[in-house]
Amino acid sequence: SQQGEEDPQALSIQEGENATMNCSYKTSINNLQWYRQNSGRGLVHLILIRSNEREKHSGRLRVTLDTSKKSSSLLITASRAADTASYFCATGLTQGAQKLVFGQGTRLTINP
Amino acid sequence: KAGVTQTPRYLIKTRGQQVTLSCSPISGHRSVSWYQQTPGQGLQFLFEYFSETQRNKGNFPGRFSGRQFSNSRSEMNVSTLELGDSALYLCASSLWTEFQDGELFFGEGSRLTVL
Numbered sequence: 001s002q003q004g005e006e007d008p009q010a011l012s013i014q015e016g017e018n019a020t021m022n023c024s025y026k027t028s029i030n031n032l033q034w035y036r037q038n039s040g041r042g043l044v045h046l047i048l049i050r051s052n053e054r055e056k057h058s059g060r061l062r063v064t065l066d067t068s069k070k071s072s073s074l075l076i077t078a079s080r081a082a083d084t085a086s087y088f089c090a091t092g093l094t095q096g097a098q099k100l101v102f103g104q105g106t107r108l109t110i111n112p
Numbered sequence: 113k114a115g116v117t118q119t120p121r122y123l124i125k126t127r128g129q130q131v132t133l134s135c136s137p138i139s140g141h142r143s144v145s146w147y148q149q150t151p152g153q154g155l156q157f158l159f160e161y162f163s164e165t166q167r168n169k170g171n172f173p174g175r176f177s178g179r180q181f182s183n184s185r186s187e188m189n190v191s192t193l194e195l196g197d198s199a200l201y202l203c204a205s206s207l208w209t210e211f212q213d214g215e216l217f218f219g220e221g222s223r224l225t226v227l
Contacts, residue, residue: 045215102155
């Protein structure tokens with residue numbers, strides 16, 4: 001069963017705009033990760049945030065985590081056409097485990 | 113260094129057959145996991161291996177099995193294939209330690225079509 005629900009399921013914006021995707025989950029977690037997938041290919045790790053962290057940045061990415069609301073958000077600033085992909089949040093329930101529970105993903109389209 | 117390599121990339125089987133998928137992790141990674149991705153169920157965890165031992169197993173029937181070899185390479189097998197087994201099967205490796213959360217490095221996947 002899916003742990004996370006992502007919102008929106010699809011998002012279409014203009015190049016240069018910011019994109020925000022949200023993820024909610026159901027149980028206590030050790031960490032939350034975001035991955036990107038291009039057209040049915042392999043997933044690429046974007047960022048990991050631990051349960052004791054509230055915000056993390058990596059380049060144009062900003063992730064927040066609110067464990068009281070069991071939710072996370074991924075912000076991509078100054079979007080580019082190459083950012084077009086599906087984005088998945090994944091929760092790690094125990095430290096170091098490779099067993100992640102993925103959300104259904106957000107399909108992001110950046111229009112030139 | 114080379115990424116996670118999965119073979120074959122594409123394959124077509126018929127119902128009742130069996131299939132074996134192979135995964136070579138990134139050099140030095142001893143932890144390997146497998147995921148199934150379908151349009152309906154999304155990404156679902158199948159197994160996790162570390163040093164040839166299965167550490168975790170997802171909620172899949174016994175037709176799905178896997179193993180890891182001493183060189184960390186891993187295989188998964190699906191017997192008595194069903195139409196619903198059509199999916200993208202993804203392998204991931206990581207530098208796992210029990211004290212550290214690590215990112216997963218995914219291969220490009222093996223796309224299985226069952227007819």
